[in-house]
Amino acid sequence: MTEALTYRWWLQTTNWWPQTARVDSSNKAGYNKAAMIPQDLLDMLVCPVCKEPVVLKNGTGLKCGKCRRVYPIQDDIPIMLVDSATIDPN
Numbered sequence: 001m002t003e004a005l006t007y008r009w010w011l012q013t014t015n016w017w018p019q020t021a022r023v024d025s026s027n028k029a030g031y032n033k034a035a036m037i038p039q040d041l042l043d044m045l046v047c048p049v050c051k052e053p054v055v056l057k058n059g060t061g062l063k064c065g066k067c068r069r070v071y072p073i074q075d076d077i078p079i080m081l082v083d084s085a086t087i088d089p090n
């Protein structure tokens with residue numbers, strides 16, 4: 001929990017989080033309600049275990065293609081913590 005809060009603080013205090021992710025996107029084209037993670041941010045995110053790129057899964061998590069961990073997205077912020085991840089059997 002502390003790690004997640006620290007991560008969120010870090011996101012808020014760095015400038016790389018795209019502005020478009022902060023606004024209410026309910027009436028914006030290009031994002032659906034479940035997945036509002038911009039592609040350029042997705043391209044920067046990697047699995048903390050494998051250092052492999054992650055992909056959006058069902059708009060609710062980010063899945064590592066190597067170890068199959070799925071990292072949750074909470075309040076449009078991807079939680080890239082091993083302790084928060086679930087293993088996708090597929």
Ligand SMILES: [Zn+2]
Nearest residue numbers: 047050064067
């Ligand atoms: Zn992985």
